[in-house]
Amino acid sequence: MKQLPVIVEEAFVYDEDKHLTVMKTSLFFAGDGYTVYDCKGELLFRVDSYGPDARDKDEIVLMDAQGKCLLTVRRKRPSLHHRWEGFLGERTEGQKPIFNVRRSSIIGRSSMTVEVLKDSGDEYHIEGCFGNRHCTIFDAAKEAVAEIKRKVDATTNVVLGKDVFSLIIKPGFDGAFAMGLVLVLDQINGDSFDDEDTEMDPTADD
Template sequence: MKASLVVDDGFIYEEEKLLTVLKTSLFFANDGFTVYDCNGQLVFRVDSYGPDTRDRGEVVLMDAQGRCLLTVRRKRPSLHHRWEGYMGDGSDAKKPVFSVRRSSIIGRCSVAVEVYGNPGEEYQIEGNFGQRSCSIFDAEKKVVAEIRRKVDSSTNVVLGKDVFSLCLKPGFDGAFAMGLVLILDQTSGDDYVENDGTDVQPTAAD
């Protein structure tokens, strides 16, 4: 697979990697995430303590030790709910490394990802994040990551939407993928998805 944007090469795996993402609502919706590998080791975390401590249009992804890996920030003003990603904590006004916006595809919840400084590298996210069922495709239409409902292996019961799986294909940066998850969480509600300013009920993913 063609090399993707690398936020941190420590999160690129030679084999398929399955992560468990836990959404933690501390005080308000979208407050935080913790991400674990199959051994229960913490991989990523996102902490926020309400709207007064951080702009709600900005979310920072950290590793297990609290090091800032990536900052995703809403672009204002913008159409199609455009968000941009910055390396690190985003405090030094660097240029963004990628942008994310909704695509106008009738009957499908689709999101376009453009990587700056790397011509030809782009991604499409299709499906329904609110229902935890969507896939990330590269420019060659190959799946590089998937978001799925998590099933308890001991009881075969589908868990709630606050716990879901992020499946990374070999060679795709997990930090970049998790940055896209954060943006999807900010732009997609659990019960409705927004399409060009109109709330519509989500449809089942293909």
């Protein structure tokens, strides 16, 4: 297993590929909620960002199955590059972020750059189109550490809607960190992309 730094929680670093199912749960509410299950149907992560006690829409908390706050992602304003920051646990005033995410370019479609601010100072890049649930997270050596894909129903072989998709975690990569990046991508990209399978490409013409 490739040795990668633990960024959020060691409990979510695995020795083999981990296939997770991500479901948006707030289709009939204001805001975005998520539940994340492993291949055995066990709940791993959840996000509740709707209801009377909802936080600012620019701040989202990732929790484990028991409701422990693992990570807070927050949009940094003002920011031309749609910069988001990640904080360990439930963010407090004055707390320093452990990573940030930004678009590689403010012009046209582009990849995302993830800079880890704690310990290792590693950098990751996200390429593809999250709006179409088709993108990959690469480390600095251009090796894939996580993938987001459309989910196929195993019994019917039918591709499911975009509100249910797969997150594949490679061995050694922090799954809680990966899910935090999914939350950021969902907020940055949402479903604003066309249904055409257009990739994020830093060299593409607008």
